[in-house]
Amino acid sequence: VRGTKTTVLVNYFDELAAGLGEKIRQAKDGEVARRRFALEIARLGRRLFSGEDKVAWCGVLAPFDLLNAMGVTSCFVEFVGAILASSGNVAALLEEAEHAGYSTDGCSYHRAVIGAALRGLMPRPDFLVATSAPCTGGVGLLENLARHFRKKIFLLTLPQSNGERGAAYLAAQIEKMVEFVSAQTGRQLDPERLRRAIEYTNEARALMAEAYELARAVPSPVRSRDLKNFGVVMALFLGTEAAVEISRTYRDEFAMRCERARHNPPPPRLRLLWIQNRIQFKSPLVSLLEREYDADVITDELNAITWEPLDPDDPYTSLARRMLSIPFLGPIEHRIEELKKLAKSYRVDGAINPCHWGCRQGTGARGLVEAGLKEIGVPVLNLEVDCVDPRNFSEGQLRTRLEAFIEMIGQSRRN
Amino acid sequence: MQERQLIGFACAYTPLVLLQAARFTPYRILPIGEAPDRAGSILHDNLCPHVKRILDRALADDLPELAGVVFMNSCDAMRRLHDGWGAARPRDRRILLDLPMEAGEAAVDYFASELKRLGRTLGEWGGAALGESAVAASAECYGKLYGLLEEASRLAARGKLDGGSAKLQELFNLSVTRPPQEASSVLEQAISEAPSASGGLDGRVPILIFGNVMPDPQAFSLFEECGVRVVCDDLCTASRMHAPATLPAGENYLQALARSILSRPRCARMLDPATPGALAKDVARRARESGARGVIAHVVKFCDPYLGRMPAVRDELRSTGFALLVLEGDCTMRSLEQHRTRIEAFVEMLR
Numbered sequence: 001v002r003g004t005k006t007t008v009l010v011n012y013f014d015e016l017a018a019g020l021g022e023k024i025r026q027a028k029d030g031e032v033a034r035r036r037f038a039l040e041i042a043r044l045g046r047r048l049f050s051g052e053d054k055v056a057w058c059g060v061l062a063p064f065d066l067l068n069a070m071g072v073t074s075c076f077v078e079f080v081g082a083i084l085a086s087s088g089n090v091a092a093l094l095e096e097a098e099h100a101g102y103s104t105d106g107c108s109y110h111r112a113v114i115g116a117a118l119r120g121l122m123p124r125p126d127f128l129v130a131t132s133a134p135c136t137g138g139v140g141l142l143e144n145l146a147r148h149f150r151k152k153i154f155l156l157t158l159p160q161s162n163g164e165r166g167a168a169y170l171a172a173q174i175e176k177m178v179e180f181v182s183a184q185t186g187r188q189l190d191p192e193r194l195r196r197a198i199e200y201t202n203e204a205r206a207l208m209a210e211a212y213e214l215a216r217a218v219p220s221p222v223r224s225r226d227l228k229n230f231g232v233v234m235a236l237f238l239g240t241e242a243a244v245e246i247s248r249t250y251r252d253e254f255a256m257r258c259e260r261a262r263h264n265p266p267p268p269r270l271r272l273l274w275i276q277n278r279i280q281f282k283s284p285l286v287s288l289l290e291r292e293y294d295a296d297v298i299t300d301e302l303n304a305i306t307w308e309p310l311d312p313d314d315p316y317t318s319l320a321r322r323m324l325s326i327p328f329l330g331p332i333e334h335r336i337e338e339l340k341k342l343a344k345s346y347r348v349d350g351a352i353n354p355c356h357w358g359c360r361q362g363t364g365a366r367g368l369v370e371a372g373l374k375e376i377g378v379p380v381l382n383l384e385v386d387c388v389d390p391r392n393f394s395e396g397q398l399r400t401r402l403e404a405f406i407e408m409i410g411q412s413r414r415n
Numbered sequence: 416m417q418e419r420q421l422i423g424f425a426c427a428y429t430p431l432v433l434l435q436a437a438r439f440t441p442y443r444i445l446p447i448g449e450a451p452d453r454a455g456s457i458l459h460d461n462l463c464p465h466v467k468r469i470l471d472r473a474l475a476d477d478l479p480e481l482a483g484v485v486f487m488n489s490c491d492a493m494r495r496l497h498d499g500w501g502a503a504r505p506r507d508r509r510i511l512l513d514l515p516m517e518a519g520e521a522a523v524d525y526f527a528s529e530l531k532r533l534g535r536t537l538g539e540w541g542g543a544a545l546g547e548s549a550v551a552a553s554a555e556c557y558g559k560l561y562g563l564l565e566e567a568s569r570l571a572a573r574g575k576l577d578g579g580s581a582k583l584q585e586l587f588n589l590s591v592t593r594p595p596q597e598a599s600s601v602l603e604q605a606i607s608e609a610p611s612a613s614g615g616l617d618g619r620v621p622i623l624i625f626g627n628v629m630p631d632p633q634a635f636s637l638f639e640e641c642g643v644r645v646v647c648d649d650l651c652t653a654s655r656m657h658a659p660a661t662l663p664a665g666e667n668y669l670q671a672l673a674r675s676i677l678s679r680p681r682c683a684r685m686l687d688p689a690t691p692g693a694l695a696k697d698v699a700r701r702a703r704e705s706g707a708r709g710v711i712a713h714v715v716k717f718c719d720p721y722l723g724r725m726p727a728v729r730d731e732l733r734s735t736g737f738a739l740l741v742l743e744g745d746c747t748m749r750s751l752e753q754h755r756t757r758i759e760a761f762v763e764m765l766r
Binding site: 107144165333355357360 | 455456457458459461462463488490491492494495497498499501502511513515516517521522524525528683684686688691692716717719720722723724725726727729743
């Protein structure tokens with residue numbers, strides 16, 4: 001175990017996992033998908049903090065299935081920021097980073113992680129993998145962590161285009177990354193293990209696609225919290241059996257809910273698209289939507305599957321293609337087109353964009369995103385909010401704006 | 416002689432040599448002027464003022480006639496500027512070029528292919544076909560300009576350039592808004608008029624100015640009024656705008672150009688995986704080599720690459736014995752004027 005502070009976190013994840021396991025066993029209504037997902041997060045947390053595994057801190061778009069196949073427990077660092085925010089203990093860590101000179105204008109996911117590292121709450125990794133996308137701030141964070149931990153860092157530069165040239169450039173870098181990881185861990189990549197990991201990834205992808213297809217139904221089986229952070233965190237489990245099991249559980253649960261709704265149709269509710277990040281700390285916004293405004297977030301931008309199944313015979317190129325399919329690269333038109341596709345296929349009434357303070361890549365183009373969705377008749381509510389830092393959260397103001405927005409889309413629906 | 420058409424650009428990593436070789440004149444759209452603040456209607460207000468003020472200029476049509484605009488995918492803000500430009504001036508021709516974050520061989524190869532794509536695009540915009548000799552001639556032309564700017568910088572550092580560092584900044588601005596030959600002529604004139612006797616420090620404190628965007632010559636006048644002698648700069652609107660491009664025989668000229676661009680003094684958005692924190696070490700080295708007694712960092716608000724590296728820069732400078740003053744600005748003199756007292760106090764402390 002790497003230190004007393006991280007031991008406390010290991011105990012926390014153990015207790016969390018035990019509690020979730022018990023709840024899953026006791027569930028009588030078959031509603032276990034979200035808990036199964038959370039259980040895997042707890043297990044991942046334990047592995048990251050226990051000191052027993054090889055650990056890599058990474059950028060959001062790192063090929064986690066490949067790292068899993070190499071026996072490395074890896075995680076994008078923003079995940080830690082989100083966990084800290086949801087635990088309610090993030091404010092002190094943000095202050096720690098700010099006292100060390102990190103600007104309050106920067107991303108609070110990143111500041112929370114730096115604060116945790118400075119306080120000795122981040123386990124020392126074996127190495128780091130930075131990804132040049134989705135944001136330049138993330139590269140800076142990983143560079144700072146590499147400096148802090150005195151560990152080696154590998155950089156994956158993602159070009160903006162998914163064409164042959166870009167994919168070949170990135171695929172060659174991924175191949176180099178495998179050499180780098182082998183050098184850091186002393187472990188070679190076993191081709192059979194990679195093949196199996198790719199099979200798991202593809203199976204999970206197919207099941208997720210089925211779950212999303214069910215989510216598009218009217219009425220949707222999805223409740224606002226079901227898929228919070230789902231797509232982005234599932235990336236960490238790709239290449240493992242756990243990803244398959246979680247995806248299957250969601251698929252089955254949504255199918256069951258659709259069946260129930262067929263026999264006993266619920267009253268109509270508003271259908272919403274959530275753009276980019278959820279608010280990670282406890283806030284009443286989603287409850288307000290569900291209880292007071294009869295509205296559900298039925299799809300998240302970050303959950304969309306934008307990639308084709310991986311090719312086990314050409315793993316590096318297909319991993320590169322998956323990474324480059326993410327709509328946050330290159331010009332905004334690509335992202336707007338993907339958002340339009342999501343909005344149409346889920347038949348949403350409106351979209352909520354929590355304009356995370358400090359996020360240039362995601363929030364930066366909010367005016368263009370709003371205009372793009374308006375073209376297909378989907379209104380967007382831009383909220384001024386920080387998704388990780390609760391210190392300036394203004395519930396009253398947000399409630400008023402939410403109320404006005406819901407009223408407006410309810411009215412246009414009636415018309 | 417008929418003036419060449421202008422190609423707009425905003426990032427210091429733009430391959431000016433290619434624009435000039437295609438018989439265009441590069442025109443850096445600097446974040447200056449009085450265009451009203453309207454960019455927030457397209458982009459979020461939390462984007463860096465450099466980008467927003469450039470977009471303000473586009474929205475206000477405060478620009479010369481441009482044959483096209485070249486954007487570099489150098490940071491999130493620059494990418495968003497490309498997007499915002501499309502909304503502000505949908506009829507403008509534009510291209511977004513990828514810019515790798517490091518200078519390894521694979522990155523050089525990929526960037527060279529991006530330069531090739533730029534060459535094709537410039538041809539479609541009415542430019543001349545690019546060939547090795549045209550690019551070599553352009554590189555030589557910019558090499559001369561670079562040498563003259565270096566000489567002018569040396570003179571300014573010794574107090575021998577008439578007009579001081581404010582004049583030097585005017586020359587830097589000229590070098591990216593007028594044809595390089597014209598800028599070179601003006602520089603030659605300025606250098607020839609330099610007095611032979613050194614101005615000495617005149618009681619001023621030698622300082623390295625480091626950061627990103629500060630194109631307004633008045634900013635340098637302000638520093639001088641506060642007792643600063645700028646002995647070296649590390650700004651993307653000054654010395655980092657130019658770097659010599661050597662095109663060795665036997666190497667593909669686009670490869671060579673790509674390597675020279677990726678290897679130039681780094682913007683904070685670059686990452687040297689072999690040396691995390693390399694930017695901080697660079698700043699300390701330049702401060703030492705230039706004889707600076709302290710460092711003033713000027714960073715525009717919301718610039719993630721620089722804001723994220725400032726703690727490392729502070730640590731490095733502290734450990735090497737250099738005082739640091741950090742100023743955040745919004746590319747206006749108004750914001751810089753607010754720091755006058757702090758600059759004066761910093762200089763006083765170093766005397």
